[in-house]
Amino acid sequence: METRELRYFVAVAEELHFGRAARRLGIAQPPLSRAIAQLERRLGTVLLERDSRGVALTGSGHVLLREGRTVLAAVAAAEARTRRAGQPPGLVLAAKAGASTELLAALLDAYAARPDPVPVDLRLCRFGEQSRLLREGAVDAALLHLPFDTTEGLDSEELHTEGRVALLPAGHPLAARPALRLAELAALPHLPAPRFPRRDGSYPDGPGPEIRDTTQLSQLVALGRMHAVLPESARSQLRPGVAVVPVLDAPPVTTVLAWDPAARSRPLAGLVRTAVEVFGGGGPNGVVVDGS
Structure with missing residues (x-):
């Protein structure tokens, strides 16, 4: 065939x-x-x-x-x-724009301090793009967020797990609550949840707006067009007019460093080792290094 x-x-x-x-x-x-x-x-x-x-x-x-x-x-x-193997040594790392900023900075700073670092080109992506770029071979590694992304067919190392918070317009009655539950958010009239892209770029059906990036999401919440439930770390990227309330029963979000299991790269192995050292994982699961 x-x-x-x-x-x-x-x-x-x-x-x-x-x-x-x-x-x-x-x-x-x-x-x-x-x-x-x-x-x-x-x-x-x-x-x-x-x-x-x-x-x-x-x-x-x-x-x-x-x-x-x-x-x-x-x-x-x-x-x-x-x-890309014929190009000068370097790594391309994909990350969702506006997500895990402090975690990403810690990883890159620690990698740069290694005795053998190579330049890291950071590819900032819209929602759902990191996994596609990694599977297409356009990047060496990606920061993915479970359960939103999937690591099926990839090797990965867990970096951090965090709770989730509700983003609401600052003047909304629920914005003053110390905590919320998912059922309360689902019952909000005229304040739908956003629709995020699937792996193929299409959007599920529903009343909420189609979301491309964090900036758009934050603005639509501030304007009272929707609510959203995001990882706790999203606080640092929000615009004025958005209130943040913990959601007690939302599943946690785990950020992972993912890479292709067929990768043969010393720089990539170094990046994974750095992630293990900084974030306390169990080891560089499956990175194979060639002899070059």
Whole structure:
């Protein structure tokens, strides 16, 4: 099976329309149809059901879509890591803009004090971007926040766990409370929760506004358009007009340093060791270092 065939199939499976998939790929529809038919013959199974109403995935098609996405992501990440391996020594670390500022500063300062540091390029991201950049091979490591992000398929080291707080307009009646519970926030009239992007960049359905970054979130809370429940450390990034109240029953948030398990890098291993030393983790789980 060729990566070209996988790319063609994933496009059709996601669009469920040969014409739209062909336009997305920048090719004509007939060669796309022939390529899919050839792939089905090679695999000995039907991947797509075609009729006058459109295109639908078979059971085999669903499996190949899942596996194909994984393979294409791995190929893209390998290409990105290979290109970056030929560049001068350095690390690229992704972090969500406005999140874990003090933790990030402590990690970078401690790493810079090592006997063998390399330059660290900090990539500040919108919500949900760090994991994607890491999986694509565009960065060496990322600060992720559980349970919002996922470390599936990655190696990671826990750095810090903290409670969560509610962000409310300063004049709201609940803003003067010493603490709140999630049920009280869910029942707020005309003050919905925000909608954060999924891993693929799409947003779930709901009444709340779509949130791209911390600045937008803070402004919308201050304007009385929504409430939000964020990690305790978000206090340091808020604008005037936003009140902060602890939420007693909100699940805690754990910040982790994550990296690709296939990484072969002394600088990355040094960054992970630094995280272990500074934040008291159990060891650099799975960082493999080459001999260079």
